[in-house]
Amino acid sequence: MASRAQSLPKGLRIALTSFIVIWLIMAAFPFIWTLWGSFKVELDFFSIADWTNAITGARTEETHGSPFTGAGYHGAWVEEGFLRNVINTFIVCFFVVLTSLTIGTLGGYALSRSGYRYTFWLLIAALIFRAMPPITLVAGYMLPFFQWNVWGILPTTIIVLVAINQPFTLWMLHSFFQNIPKELDESAKVDGCTQFQAFRHVIIPVMWPGVITTGLFSFLLAYNDFAVTAMLLAEENRTMVPQVAAFLGSTYTEGNVMFAVASVVSATVPLFILVMVFQRQIVSGLTAGAVKG
Amino acid sequence: MLLFIATPIVSVTVQSMFTPHEAVFLTVETCTPFKCTEETTIDQEATAALRAEQPLGRFVGLDIYLDRGHLAISEVGEAWASSQNWTEFLASLSNLPFYRAMSFTLVFIFTVTPMVIVLGLLIALAVNSIYARLRGVVIFFSLLPFVITPLIGALVLYWMIDSRGILGNLLQWMAGDPSLSLKASTGLMWVSLIVYGIWHAAPFAFVIFYAGLQTLPQDQMEAAQIDGASRLQRVRYVILPHLMPLVMFVTLIQLMDNFRVFEPIIGFNAEAHATSLSWAIFNDLGGETRQFSSAAATSVITIIGVAILLTPVLIRTWRDFRRKV
Numbered sequence: 001m002a003s004r005a006q007s008l009p010k011g012l013r014i015a016l017t018s019f020i021v022i023w024l025i026m027a028a029f030p031f032i033w034t035l036w037g038s039f040k041v042e043l044d045f046f047s048i049a050d051w052t053n054a055i056t057g058a059r060t061e062e063t064h065g066s067p068f069t070g071a072g073y074h075g076a077w078v079e080e081g082f083l084r085n086v087i088n089t090f091i092v093c094f095f096v097v098l099t100s101l102t103i104g105t106l107g108g109y110a111l112s113r114s115g116y117r118y119t120f121w122l123l124i125a126a127l128i129f130r131a132m133p134p135i136t137l138v139a140g141y142m143l144p145f146f147q148w149n150v151w152g153i154l155p156t157t158i159i160v161l162v163a164i165n166q167p168f169t170l171w172m173l174h175s176f177f178q179n180i181p182k183e184l185d186e187s188a189k190v191d192g193c194t195q196f197q198a199f200r201h202v203i204i205p206v207m208w209p210g211v212i213t214t215g216l217f218s219f220l221l222a223y224n225d226f227a228v229t230a231m232l233l234a235e236e237n238r239t240m241v242p243q244v245a246a247f248l249g250s251t252y253t254e255g256n257v258m259f260a261v262a263s264v265v266s267a268t269v270p271l272f273i274l275v276m277v278f279q280r281q282i283v284s285g286l287t288a289g290a291v292k293g
Numbered sequence: 294m295l296l297f298i299a300t301p302i303v304s305v306t307v308q309s310m311f312t313p314h315e316a317v318f319l320t321v322e323t324c325t326p327f328k329c330t331e332e333t334t335i336d337q338e339a340t341a342a343l344r345a346e347q348p349l350g351r352f353v354g355l356d357i358y359l360d361r362g363h364l365a366i367s368e369v370g371e372a373w374a375s376s377q378n379w380t381e382f383l384a385s386l387s388n389l390p391f392y393r394a395m396s397f398t399l400v401f402i403f404t405v406t407p408m409v410i411v412l413g414l415l416i417a418l419a420v421n422s423i424y425a426r427l428r429g430v431v432i433f434f435s436l437l438p439f440v441i442t443p444l445i446g447a448l449v450l451y452w453m454i455d456s457r458g459i460l461g462n463l464l465q466w467m468a469g470d471p472s473l474s475l476k477a478s479t480g481l482m483w484v485s486l487i488v489y490g491i492w493h494a495a496p497f498a499f500v501i502f503y504a505g506l507q508t509l510p511q512d513q514m515e516a517a518q519i520d521g522a523s524r525l526q527r528v529r530y531v532i533l534p535h536l537m538p539l540v541m542f543v544t545l546i547q548l549m550d551n552f553r554v555f556e557p558i559i560g561f562n563a564e565a566h567a568t569s570l571s572w573a574i575f576n577d578l579g580g581e582t583r584q585f586s587s588a589a590a591t592s593v594i595t596i597i598g599v600a601i602l603l604t605p606v607l608i609r610t611w612r613d614f615r616r617k618v
Binding site: 008012013016017019020023024026027028030031033034037045046120124127128130131132133135136137138139140142143220223224226227230231241244245248260261264267268271272274275276279282283286287 | 441570
């Protein structure tokens with residue numbers, strides 16, 4: 001690694017390390033704080049009297065007899081039926097990922113193996129959709145959906161999310177397939193495979209890294225979306241994110257905010273696990289776009 | 294695929310030129326032996342029939358684009374004519390919803406983008422020079438603000454800067470003013486939205502730059518060192534030129550993302566102080582009266598804005614592409 005001439009002087013090393021520590025605190029502290037606070041009552045989490053209450057939980061102890069309480073979670077999950085929103089979210093995410101990956105792998109493979117240069121137009125479509133606020137398209141979808149009476153249900157929302165996501169997925173998978181050498185298909189065909197068999201037996205086994213990375217990004221898009229789901233779903237079909245917004249919008253009674261805090265923490269947990277498991281793929285996906293684009 | 298791209302755009306464009314029908318009035322003259330009275334009522338049947346016949350509504354052309362809620366041409370003209378100097382003109386502009394949204398969006402874009410790049414670069418340089426073993430942990434925690442749902446991330450920060458939250462309390466203590474509230478002042482609200490923007494996007498820049506640093510040719514660094522370049526000079530003349538394409542890439546992505554700033558405004562509950570075009574569409578579509586025409590007009594304006602923003606990039610990509618072929 002670094003030779004002695006390149007090693008850092010002590011002062012600089014300390015400065016850099018403390019800079020990183022400050023950044024880490026900035027990045028992680030809000031989450032830790034909210035997680036800690038979600039087990040408190042509202043008067044502690046938003047403490048007027050003394051901010052240390054939020055750490056020690058003085059009011060929580062008065063009300064519930066212990067410095068931690070699951071009241072917020074109970075309220076969100078049991079009273080408000082947050083579970084239904086969680087299930088909706090996972091239905092939407094599952095089908096968005098499934099559909100866009102199916103179209104994406106087949107389409108991306110076909111495009112990368114065809115002679116004509118689609119790359120530019122694909123890239124343009126991906127860029128335009130990346131730049132366009134999804135809500136501008138929602139305005140266009142909404143009136144026809146009302147007229148056909150398909151507004152408010154999950155399938156239409158899934159279709160819209162897939163549509164918004166598809167150019168990006170297609171482009172990403174296309175560039176992954178381009179990295180798989182054509183000779184692989186050709187040798188399979190020489191051995192007597194049809195085009196489809198070559199895809200099924202030769203390409204599918206080697207394409208997983210690309211598919212997983214692309215799938216992660218479609219999942220994040222579907223999971224994090226607020227504009228589309230908030231506008232296109234009826235109240236009983238809401239996913240998690242619009243539901244959190246609804247907790248805040250509805251009647252402001254004491255403790256209701258804690259429902260929102262608890263559900264925010266619940267909605268963060270899957271993302272946390274995702275980053276933990278797929279950190280490498282997320283980083284490689286981000287950088288793949290940068291190096292090529 | 295093309296269908297899904299083209300249809301909604303056509304649909305919004307069409308919608309933006311129509312406005313709901315006015316009710317059909319029916320004037321009935323009732324005459325008594327002494328005098329005649331005219332009575333005007335809404336003809337429910339005719340109105341319903343008209344609505345059924347043309348569900349889109351009345352064609353009004355570009356009127357919606359020009360009204361007070363959007364480009365507000367006549368209001369701008371009036372303000373231009375009546376104000377004595379630039380400050381007065383700008384002040385009256387900021388009362389119009391469209392220009393208010395634009396002013397926040399522009400300030401947001403042009404503060405967040407450079408600061409994200411600088412912060413991302415600093416973190417990448419710092420992480421690159423510490424022990425390799427710690428890098429995984431640093432990247433893990435740095436990714437969190439980036440992958441978090443924007444609305445949720447905004448809420449988490451919003452609760453902390455609440456005047457009863459921990460950061461709000463800290464700020465009150467630092468300013469020595471117990472009544473200080475970030476929510477009450479437009480300036481402070483803008484600052485907190487910008488801070489959120491930086492917090493959310495810096496990890497993205499960091500990861501990109503960090504990956505770029507891994508491909509840095511070591512021999513160039515050594516050559517620069519032998520030639521007597523100091524550490525700072527090496528960063529300035531070797532590392533930065535190497536990362537320049539990535540800086541362009543991050544700038545492009547940031548411009549696009551910041552142009553559509555929307556979730557933090559909802560999360561921070563900041564409608565009173567800061568709005569953006571996306572928020573205006575959301576506001577028109579939601580609520581009890583769904584104002585499709587108004588939302589559609591704003592959408593078309595936004596799409597045109599995106600097109601203007603993207604044109605230079607598209608031209609460059611086209612040239613690159615032609616060169617490669």
